[in-house]
Amino acid sequence: MTQDNPSPRVIRIHPSDNVAVAVAQGGLAAGERLDGGIELQTHVPQGHKVALVALAEGDAVIRYGEVIGTAALAIPCGGHVNETNLLMPTPPSLDDLPLATRPAPPAEPLEGYTFEGFRNANGSVGTQNVLGITTSVQCVAGIVDHVVQRIKRELLPKFPNVDAVVGLNHSYGCGVAINAPAAVVPIRTLKHLAQNPNFGDQVMVIGLGCEKLQPSTLVDDQPVRIYENTEAADPQANVLSLQDESFEGFDDMVAGIMAMAERHLEHLDKRQRETCPVSELVVGMQCGGSDAFSGLTANPAVGFATDLIVRAGGSVMFSEVTEVRDAIHLLTPRAIDSSVGKALVDQMAWYDDYLSQGQTDRSANTSPGNKKGGLSNIVEKALGSVIKSGNSPIIDVIGPGERLRKRGLTFAATPASDFICGTLQAAAGMNLQVFTTGRGTPYNLPMTPVIKVSSNSTLARRWHDLIDLDAGRIATGEASIEEMGWELFQLILDVASGRRRVAADKLGLYNDLVLFNPAPVT
Structure with missing residues (x-):
């Protein structure tokens, strides 16, 4: 990214780009002149693209050094480039x-950084201490x-080391193929949700009894003792x-x-934070x-933090297939070997077919809010999305609902829906x-802390009590990508250690879990 002054009016990412993004709050007014003498032909809102050259109909529009579309009609130098005049x-x-x-x-290993976590008997480590109550059916x-x-009113006050109790409700379990x-x-997905490290090896399942998905x-794949009645309960029942x-x-x-919950809380209350790498x-x-x-x-700041975590031996997942698909050619070369590269391709192909069966395509991803914020199409969105993966090698690919297998950078294939991706x-x-x-x-998620990073300072100011970190300072020249990446890395360690609470946790805001179910419903 090149910036000509500490507070640039536009940002051009790559030398070959023929568009730049308006930075100033309120955007750029018609008649304003940019460095180099380019005169704005119309108002260009904040975050939207201005043409740096005259574009004829059919000309390639380039951002990030990649073609994000072609001009649907002639666009003058200084014109506003958006979804109405750009073909995908x-x-x-x-x-x-x-x-x-x-x-x-080559990346030098990052040593000496730790956090205070909860070690589990199975070897995993939690960042929170949560009682999870999963369900086998929506009934x-x-x-x-x-x-x-x-439980929150009557039991939790007796167990001060337990952070929360979470009901893992969902719409699956019966009436399905x-x-x-x-x-x-x-x-x-449901099986693996119950094994999240923040639940401390505790599995508590509530079912109905007649559902297709039996509790x-x-x-x-774990020892199970069935609870029979309130008088003669097995203390290990789950x-x-x-x-x-x-x-x-x-x-x-x-x-x-x-009664079952109290026994689980007694176990969880014994957990203590300890120093973990x-x-x-x-x-x-x-x-x-x-x-x-x-x-x-x-996303560049997140990508920098991703590389720091990987250098320290940790694990990072990036996801959202439709927001990877148009940048897949930038990712397969980074696969650790050809089998991982092929796995990336296979996940893209599976999702192409899934969308086709639903008689839609990847263009359905981009929302009205994305477009209002200056993203003209899914190609531009994907090229910005994959930057979260940093520069580390991609060491594995997992399908939706699968468990992480390796330390390092993994592509976890998920839909782009926020709540489905978070659940997976x-x-x-x-x-x-x-x-x-x-x-x-x-x-926000009920069982793992979610650090929210704003891409622009306007949002960070308006949502001052909902945003945890303002990366908009990069656009205004107040901070570099490297500085923001390190700041985010330290914030991750603080939140993982319980030293800081994320904004949404302070406010008690949580989203429902949403399963990805590509199978038929009967």
């Missing part, structure tokens, strides 16, 4: 992409919500079905769940409510998430 190019072909052709530059959601509130091949996605399925004949009415069911961090990187600054400020990253094992936004969102 075809996506990169998935045939003959370069695989593992660009080795990562029980009302009772779980009721019990969660009772549970044996369909694609049903593996929601089922393994025991969610813990079939599965309860409301249709159990030992329950006489609603109050009996609630009492059974409360950064290699135990599993950080999910995501963006939502993106604008044209996302790829200039917040939590199932993959993340213990903390970083979320960049340019338009703003109160999004």
Whole structure:
């Protein structure tokens, strides 16, 4: 990124770019002159693109050094380039992409950085200490919500080392084609959600009894002891079905769940934070409510922090297939080997087919807010989105709902939907998430802290109590990408250690978990 003065009016990313982004709040007025004498032909809103040369109809429009589209009509030098005068190019072909052709530059290991986490018996480390109550079917959601509130009022005060109790409700479990091949996605997601490291090896499953997804399925790879009744409860019990004949009415069911929860809380309350290396961090990187600054400020800072975590031996996931698809040619060369590169291609192809079956394509991704923030199409959005992955080699690819397998940088294939992506990253094992936004969102997850990074300072000022870090200072010249990357890295360590709470946690704002279910519903 080149900036001609400490407070530039426009930012041009790459020397070959023929558009630049307006920086100033309120944008640029018609008649203003840029450095070099370019006169604005019309008002260009903040975050939107101004043509640096005259573009004839059909000419390539270049940002990030990549073609983001072609001019739908003649655009004068100094004109406003946006979705109304830009045609989207075809996506990169998935045939003959370069695989593992660009080795990562040597990076010195980053040593001596730690955080205070909760070690689990299975070797994972949590950044929070949370009682998770997962469900096998939506039918029980009302009772779980009721019990969660009772636990918060009546039990949590007795267990000061436990941060929270979370009901993992969802819309799956019955009325679904549970044996369909694609049903593996929601089922393994639910199984793996219960294994999130912030739940401390505790598995508590509430089911109905007659559902297709039987509660025991969610813990079939772990020791299971079925809870039978309130009087003769196994202290290790972790599965309860409301249709159990030992329950006489609603109050009996609630009492059974409360008794189970108290035993789990007793176990969780014994957990203590201890010093852990950064290699135990599993950080999910995501963006939502993106604008044209996302790829200039917040995402590059996140990419820098990604490389720091990887250098320290930690794990980072980046996701969102539709926001990777148009930049896939930039990612496959970074694969650690050809099999990882092929896995990237396979995930893109699977999702192309998935969208085709739904009679849509990747262009449906870009939202009205994205366009208002200056992102003209999914190509421009994807090129800015993948910057969150930094420069580290991509060492693995996992499908939706799968668990992380390796330390380093992994592509976790997910839809771009904020809440679905967050749910799948939590199932993959993340213990903390970083979320960049340019338009703003109160999004937060109930079981992992979510650090919100604003791409522009206008949003950071307006949402002063919802944003954790203002990366807009990069655009104004107040901070460099490197400085913001280090600041974010330190913030990650502080949040992971419990030394700082993220803004949305302070306000008690949490999104529902949303499963990705590509299988049929019966």
